Amino acid sequence: MKFNNRNVHLGSNVHIGKNVRIGDNTTIYDNVIVGDNSIIANDCVIGEPQHAYYSQEDYTNPETVIGADSFIRSHAIIYAGCTFGKGLNTGHRITVREGAVFGTNCLISTLVDIQGNATFGNYCRLYSNVHICEFSKLGNHVFVYPYTIFTNDSRPPSNNYVGPTVGDYTIIAVHSVLLPGVNIGSNCLIGANSVVSRDVPGFSFAVGSPAKVTRDIREIGSKEKEGSQYPWMYNFERGMPWQGVGFDAWSKQQINSNAS
Amino acid sequence: MKFNNRNVHLGSNVHIGKNVRIGDNTTIYDNVIVGDNSIIANDCVIGEPQHAYYSQEDYTNPETVIGADSFIRSHAIIYAGCTFGKGLNTGHRITVREGAVFGTNCLISTLVDIQGNATFGNYCRLYSNVHICEFSKLGNHVFVYPYTIFTNDSRPPSNNYVGPTVGDYTIIAVHSVLLPGVNIGSNCLIGANSVVSRDVPGFSFAVGSPAKVTRDIREIGSKEKEGSQYPWMYNFERGMPWQGVGFDAWSKQQINSNAS
Amino acid sequence: MKFNNRNVHLGSNVHIGKNVRIGDNTTIYDNVIVGDNSIIANDCVIGEPQHAYYSQEDYTNPETVIGADSFIRSHAIIYAGCTFGKGLNTGHRITVREGAVFGTNCLISTLVDIQGNATFGNYCRLYSNVHICEFSKLGNHVFVYPYTIFTNDSRPPSNNYVGPTVGDYTIIAVHSVLLPGVNIGSNCLIGANSVVSRDVPGFSFAVGSPAKVTRDIREIGSKEKEGSQYPWMYNFERGMPWQGVGFDAWSKQQINSNAS
Structure with missing residues (x-):
């Protein structure tokens, strides 16, 4: 049903690995590398030229790397100058601006909006409609649930951007806001609809607006068995x-x- | 201006009813039924193959049903295995994953993201950017206002998903979160920016984070006439x-x- | 890389200014005016026909005006009957319904959803995923940060719509909700995750749900220098x-x- 090679356009110096499938209506711009066994579905844009393309005659598209074994669902827009480790998995209609660097095996769900110039460890999961600002740093195995926003300007509008930092294995529930420069430790859980305005030490459960640490995560019981759910x-x-x-x-x- | 039959692609075993119009650049995959007098506008994807399509050689696309008299605006992505009763009306860029079952005359507005495996009664209205998780159950005439999120995992990440249930005629205002498994009765009103963490009995007005019942809905006055606005x-x-x-x-x- | 004139379709009575570039797969419908030196990138829809197009045989597409020096990124949907002053700048996948009137030099970022019939002054900036309801009025230099929602129905669902009004130079931080009919003065700052339910006088910092005025904005210090950050x-x-x-x-x- 897919992969009819209709309206597929590849730029120059595009390196497509072995056993890669590219969906109809997808455009891959100059200097993109796609790893082996990857699927890029329909209507995707990979290596989207950066803003300078429109004004500089000698513009060269920066290199974009899609790791092996990746699966990019339809209507993705990924800018030139991004790097994704192997095993990337995406929903539909993601937007990733230039300079985003992802580790391996990350999930970027439907409608996620990444402003670029941010780093992500391995096995991060960004669920639907998460918004990541520039200068964010996420560790490994960080899960961010739908409609959560990372912010970087504490006196908007200013020129002083400081992104949030999130430690390994931390979980951020739906509809939360991370204020600029906050540092959330490893193994934390941030409750739904929280506004994190201060640093959160490791192994904390924090919730509210502003978020306050109310418990150690190891005190939160499981729903599936006896004992605690966290870590x-x-x-x-x-x-x-x-x-x-x-x-x-x-x-x-x-x-x-x-x-x- | 539209309906020039440019780049329209229909799969096999697609049943198009009488007096149906299909917009340019729209793809309808295998085993889709479109009822009479429907309009599917430009750049839509109907019957999007499920994940198994990419790995199973003998994959068969499940049946997708779009009821009669439907109007689907541009850039919809509707997965195979969804069923919509007659009179569906959508905004732009909706995403509906497999196994969503809608009654008749529902509205799904711009950017709504439905994760599939959820059921909706008749005359439901999901406004812009609403996010419905798996295993949600909405009754008839439920109105969900923009950026509201239904959630199903109370110990994220876990394997224990329980979606919210919402009764007939209930209204959920903007930017609210329904926590996993909550049961909101019929004829309720949930105020803006609420987090519903406990069951809400019928005819209640609940608001806040966590949402508390503050009044009977019949005590809320109308702005257009004397007396109450609700039901x-x-x-x-x-x-x-x-x-x-x-x-x-x-x-x-x-x-x-x-x-x- | 772009601007190969592939699948570009122009309707009748389309006026394209000097030195305009139009991306591949873009459709411009009838009666659109594009000012000089503008760029409309790939996969855009400009002058999208209004709902009456589908039912009225004698439908005429209302005039749409894109000012000079505009830059519209890919996958925009702009309805017929909108007007933008010069210097419009957009992110990806914006949706603007009919009857939106923008001043000059406005920014509309990725995934912004404008319901139409709203007015905007000059130099407004709507960041990612902002939702503006009908009958909203924004002054000049209003900045609205991600995922903020303007609402207009105080007794949903009703037929009594009153949009919010926001004065010049006011800043609204992320994830906020403006309730119907609120009037926010000039030079205000609304904190993150607020619900504005009452009018806010000029030069106020208001925050919370419901938002309360806690300070004069001139009391908020800068992070970059001595003294206050606001105005x-x-x-x-x-x-x-x-x-x-x-x-x-x-x-x-x-x-x-x-x-x-």
Whole structure:
């Protein structure tokens, strides 16, 4: 049904890996690298020229890298100058501006809007309609739930941008706002509809507007078994690298492989 | 201006009713049924193949049904395996994942994002940018205002999804969040920017984060006449089945026709 | 890379100014005027026919005006019957319904959703995913940050729509809601995640749900220098008409030119 090679346009110096499928009406601009076994579905724009393209005659499109084994659903707009590790998975109609750097195995869901110049670790999941501002830094395994906004200007409008930082394994529930420059530690849970205005130490559950730390995450019970739900890595493994082996065993492997 | 039959692609076993118009650049995939007198505008994707399409060689696209007299505005993405009763009306750029089942005469406005596997009664209205999670159940005549989010995971990330349930004639104002598994009764009004964390009994006005019941809806005055505004069906009829006859007369007809 | 004149379709009575570039897959419908030196990027729809087009055989598309020196990024949908002053600048995937009237040099960012029949002064900036309802009135130099919603129905659903009004130089931070009919004065700052339910006098900082005035904006310190940050026009000039001359000097010029 798809992949009829209708209206597919590739720019110059586009490197397409082995076993890649490109959907109808998709345009890939100059200097894009697509890793092996990837699928780029219909109506996508990969390597969208940056603003300078419109005014500079000698403009060269910066390199864009889509890792191997990626799956980009339809109507994505990904700017030139972005890098995605292997195993990228997207929803529909994502927009990613220039200078976004993603680790491996990230999820970017439908309607996510990334302003560029931000960094993401491995296995991050950005759910529907999340908005990430410039200069944000997300660690590994950070999950951001729908309609959450990262902000970087504490005296709008100003020229003083400081993005939020979020530590590994932290979960941010729906409809929250991270104010400029906040530093959320690792293994935190931010409750729905929160406004995070101050730093949050690791292993905290914070909620409210402004968000206040009300508990240690290890005090939050599971709905599926006895005991606590957090750290969540002991209770959730679908799509995570510890699937089938358990979080502790995987963590030891990581430490050993880093040490060798 | 439209309907020039440019770049229109129909899959196999597509049943197009009488007097249907299909806009330019629209793709309809296999096994879609479009009812009589419907309009599907430009750049739409109807019957989008589900994820299994990309990996299973023997994939068959599930049936998708668009009821008669529907009007789908441009850039819709509707997955295979959805069913819409007659009189569907949409804004632009809606996304509806597989397994969504809508009654008749529903409105799905611009940028609405429906995650699939959810059920909707008749005459529901989802306004701009509403996000409906899997396993949500909406009754008849439920109005959901912009940027409201339905959620289903109370210990994110977990494998334990329970969607919200909303009763007939209930109104949910802008920028609200329904937490997993909440049950909102019939004839309720949820105020703007609320987080609904507990069940709400019928005929309640609830507001806040967390939302608290502050009044009976029948105590809320109208701005257009003396007396109360709610239940709203006595004060609003545009596009509703009781238009011209009044809510009580229509209700009696319904009871009689159900009894016969 | 762009502007290959592929699948570009122009309706009748379309007036394209000098030195205009139109991207691939863009459709411009009847009776659109595009000012000199403008760029309309790929996959845009300009002059989208109004609803009556689908039912009235003698439908004529109302005039749409895009001012000179405009830059419209890809996938815009702009309805017939809108007017934009010179220097319009947009993100991707904006949707503007009929009857929106913009002054000069406005910014409409990615995913902004404007319901039409609203007026905007000069140099307004609507950031990502802002939603503007019908009958809204924004003055000059109004900045609205991501995911903020303007609303117009205080007894939903009703037939009594009254939009918000926002004065010159007012800044509305992310994720806020303006309730129907509120009147926010000039030189205000509304904090993140606020719900504005009552009128806000000029020079106020208001925040919360419901928003309360907590300070005079002139009491809010700058992060970049000693003294106050607001009124912001003394501390921010990028893209503003006082760039290089200063706000006071520019204001005097304005007064003089209005008087002559």
